[in-house]
Amino acid sequence: MTPRRELVALVGADLLSNLGSRVSVVAIPWLVLETTGSPTKMGVVAAAETLPYLLSSALGPPLADRIGLRRTSILADVGSAGLMVAVALTPWLGFGALVALVAVVGTLRGVGDRIKHVMFRPVAEAAGVKLIRLTSVYDGLGRVVTLLGAGLGGLLIWWFGVTTAILIDAASFAVCALIVAALVRPPAATAAPPAAQGYLRALGDGFRYLGRDRTLLSMLLVISALNMVVNASIAVYIPLWVADVLGTPAGLGLVLGAFSAGALLGNLLFTVLGPRLRRDLTFAVGAAVSGPPRLLVLAFSEDLSVVLAVTFVSGIGIAVVNPLLGVALYERPPADLQTRVIGLAGSLAFAGLPLGALLGGWSVAALGLGPALVVAALFTLVVTALPLAAALRPPPLRGKEGPLVTVSGGEGVSS
Incomplete structure (x- = not known):
């Protein structure tokens, strides 16, 4: 074969x-x-x-x-x-x-x-x-x-x-x-x-590497936070908005479908353009677009067409996040640690899922739907702004060697 x-x-x-x-x-x-x-x-x-x-x-x-x-x-x-x-x-x-x-x-x-x-x-x-x-x-x-x-x-x-x-x-x-x-x-x-190699030592090597690689760890924390908010949206926020504003479950399929359709279009675009994009900046912008806008539009708009349009654009943003994390997991860890690092990364990335629905329900019960959406949007904005600020920060100088060049389309994710 x-x-x-x-x-x-x-x-x-x-x-x-x-x-x-x-x-x-x-x-x-x-x-x-x-x-x-x-x-x-x-x-x-x-x-x-x-x-x-x-x-x-x-x-x-x-x-x-x-x-x-x-x-x-x-x-x-x-x-x-x-x-x-x-x-x-x-x-x-x-x-x-x-x-x-x-x-x-x-x-x-x-x-x-x-x-x-x-x-x-x-x-x-x-x-x-x-x-x-x-x-x-x-x-x-x-x-x-x-x-x-x-x-x-x-x-x-x-x-x-x-x-x-x-x-x-x-x-x-x-x-x-x-x-x-x-x-x-x-x-x-x-x-x-x-x-x-001893099991505990092998597992510890994976933890130690992940702790040292701040770029990879920050990407994982961002994705874990996004997963938490996405799960809260699917389980609590979007169904409640649909019930309050539209009064029909048909709208639930439309809103969720708009996000998925945007993600599929984003995947097609990124497959073509991805190798030419600056990876750290693309990840940060994609994460920022995928989270806060779709929450804020639910908080401040009752127009279904506006909600669908913003949700569709947020779907395009999320389409770059997972592929760039995948590339980082393949390219950054040494070959002998890759299995362990990918395993730990999967657990960390998905860790936000179980909390999402619980926190979503608690926040609505405590604050009401609109304020809960604003709080969730602000949380997501802060989490996604950190890698965006790091990506936009000028690279440090290295003596007479000139500026440290940021990797934009080659084999590594810039750190």
């Missing part, structure tokens, strides 16, 4: 795995509703997958380095497939057993997803594909999968019933494992496990 086809196979396997995960997010809570009738237990089982996912993303990569990346990816997908079959076929085991099974699935998904992302770099380099183009295209395709996944989960339940829907989900993980096993062969230097 040619290197480019191998890259397509790896990206396709990862997207298929993500699609399966999105289907399970819908199907498993529905199974709980059918078997227990309890909305509270639906929330418990959803959280049972999310928390282990975040923890294993950070804590699992040192073990994957020892086992081997490709082997870990295959084992994670095979294990996910088998456990999803158990979830579908053994509801009689009880709610506690279901929570335990889902928690193990979340653990495997966290490791499997991070490891596939680590393999992107060597496979892309072997194929001669620029990392910035790969991360941009992947981000766009990932958004399409996210849009389709929940709807597909609902359709599968409607067409075949929840048990069959979960079995189809299990099959998607099995197919993913088969694709990686049959078609993906990372370069030997990356595929082989590194020299033996």
